[in-house]
Amino acid sequence: MPPHVNQHALAWLEGTLEDAHRERIEEHLADCEDCRQEFERMRLAWEALANWSPPRLPRALEERILRAQNLRTRGMRRPALLRIAAMALLAITCTGVGWWAGARSARAPSSPAGTQFLLLLEEAQWPPPAPLARAGYGEWARQLSERNQYVGAEKLTEESGFRVSQDGRMQPAARATGAALSGWYIVRAASYEEAAALVREGPHLRHGSVLIRQIE
Amino acid sequence: MSEAHGDPPHPNSPEPRDDALLAAAIRGDADAFRTLLGRHGARVHACALHLTGDGAAAEEVTHDAFLALLRGGRDFRGDASVVTWLLRITLNRARDHLRAERRRSARLDTEVTVSHIADGRAGPDEQLAQRERNDCLAAVIATLPEDMRQVIVLRFAAGLGYGAIAETLGVPAGSVASRLHRALRRIGDRLAERGLTREMF
Numbered sequence: 471m472p473p474h475v476n477q478h479a480l481a482w483l484e485g486t487l488e489d490a491h492r493e494r495i496e497e498h499l500a501d502c503e504d505c506r507q508e509f510e511r512m513r514l515a516w517e518a519l520a521n522w523s524p525p526r527l528p529r530a531l532e533e534r535i536l537r538a539q540n541l542r543t544r545g546m547r548r549p550a551l552l553r554i555a556a557m558a559l560l561a562i563t564c565t566g567v568g569w570w571a572g573a574r575s576a577r578a579p580s581s582p583a584g585t586q587f588l589l590l591l592e593e594a595q596w597p598p599p600a601p602l603a604r605a606g607y608g609e610w611a612r613q614l615s616e617r618n619q620y621v622g623a624e625k626l627t628e629e630s631g632f633r634v635s636q637d638g639r640m641q642p643a644a645r646a647t648g649a650a651l652s653g654w655y656i657v658r659a660a661s662y663e664e665a666a667a668l669v670r671e672g673p674h675l676r677h678g679s680v681l682i683r684q685i686e
Numbered sequence: 687m688s689e690a691h692g693d694p695p696h697p698n699s700p701e702p703r704d705d706a707l708l709a710a711a712i713r714g715d716a717d718a719f720r721t722l723l724g725r726h727g728a729r730v731h732a733c734a735l736h737l738t739g740d741g742a743a744a745e746e747v748t749h750d751a752f753l754a755l756l757r758g759g760r761d762f763r764g765d766a767s768v769v770t771w772l773l774r775i776t777l778n779r780a781r782d783h784l785r786a787e788r789r790r791s792a793r794l795d796t797e798v799t800v801s802h803i804a805d806g807r808a809g810p811d812e813q814l815a816q817r818e819r820n821d822c823l824a825a826v827i828a829t830l831p832e833d834m835r836q837v838i839v840l841r842f843a844a845g846l847g848y849g850a851i852a853e854t855l856g857v858p859a860g861s862v863a864s865r866l867h868r869a870l871r872r873i874g875d876r877l878a879e880r881g882l883t884r885e886m887f
Contacts, residue, residue, distance in 0.1 A: 476867070479867065480863055480866060480867055480870075483870075508871065510874075510884075511870075511871060511874030511875055511877075511878055512867075512870045512871055512874050513874070513884060514874045514877055514878060514882070514883065514884050514887075515869075515870040515871070515873035515874035515877060516870060516874075517884050517887045518819070518823055518873070518877055518882070518884075518887045519823070519838065519841075519842040519870075519873070520842070520887075521819075521887045522820065522823060522842055522843070525728070525731060525732050525735055526728050526731075527723075527727035527728045527730075527731045527748070528731070528745070531727075531731065531745050531748060531749065532723060532727060534745075534749060535723060535727070535748070535749050535752050535753070536716070536719070536720060536723065538749065538753055539711070539716065539719045539752070539753070539756065540716060542753070542756060604742055605741070605742040606742075608745055624753075625746065625749075625750070628786060
């Protein structure tokens with residue numbers, strides 16, 4: 471394609487090319503089969519893209535984002551909730567995930583309806599063998615929400631993270647002490663057993679275990 | 687080229703501007719956040735979907751991008767528009783996802799994962815045809831090199847003008863035009879190879 475055609479092809483497609491340039495290009499295209507074919511290919515792409523229907527935002531995703539924002543806002547107003555979650559995370563990482571998961575759930579007392587539980591998603595392998603962007607979690611959250619059992623959730627990044635020790639030093643977190651956490655949920659349930667049932671409904675057990683802690 | 691749909695309202699418009707909505711959302715105004723999500727959610731999701739080629743990943747990228755907007759919003763100084771800032775986050779998150787996925791070489795088939803993108807406003811027959819065209823187009827876009835795919839997605843899925851695309855990508859506007867030009871030629875070739883014509887669109 472000659473430079474003057476090449477230079478103005480996009481503007482022609484955009485419909486913003488001045489008449490003089492447009493006529494000059496059209497004259498050339500009328501005489502040059504190669505350029506005409508190339509230009510027609512660009513025009514095909516342009517018209518396909520101009521009539522493209524990009525996807526709408528899925529309703530379930532929209533609701534999930536709004537719930538996350540709502541939880542964040544409530545966290546700003548009631549910092550105790552997130553502080554509790556952070557303390558639970560710290561307790562787990564200091565104490566060892568396996569012990570907590572095994573010993574505590576067995577002795578868990580029954581809880582009144584509406585009690586909130588923190589669900590910590592643990593990965594069976596770290597780094598995880600598949601991306602943490604996985605199907606099924608949004609649908610699970612939607613189902614929980616429909617039953618008024620969803621309070622909030624966040625996904626963690628695939629980094630191992632860091633730990634600040636009591637002397638204030640920051641060090642990379644090690645695998646054995648809680649680095650393999652991929653996210654958390656807070657749900658409403660009547661008991662530990664019901665919270666465990668919610669976990670079994672969800673998608674995470676395909677990827678690892680889930681630690682349940684009651685929020686005070 | 688004029689800026690396309692969904693851009694921030696004109697300064698004299700009664701509609702609240704994106705930066706005002708963002709400031710309110712950061713203060714905890716749920717309605718302001720909902721308006722921002724309604725204004726830009728679809729374009730962020732569309733970009734994420736076509737940059738990752740993976741529906742589940744696109745949902746995570748979209749979710750993360752909007753929450754990152756809230757978390758990082760206090761640092762927003764207005765030297766970029768909210769939408770280009772949001773899309774920059776989206777591009778970075780999508781790139782992170784692709785890098786992680788490449789390490790695991792577990793990429794899903796775009797032709798399958800983007801197949802839900804037909805517009806529900808059309809009738810059943812038109813929906814099917816539209817879906818087939820969208821799938822074909824998405825599959826072609828997925829084969830483009832990343833720099834070309836980015837400009838196509840930002841121009842046609844996000845509806846940005848050249849200036850906003852340049853700002854989002856951090857490249858000169860001339861580079862945007864040349865990438866777009868090359869991308870159109872390549873897409874046109876691939877669509878023609880598949881027997882598609884302008885009349886079908």
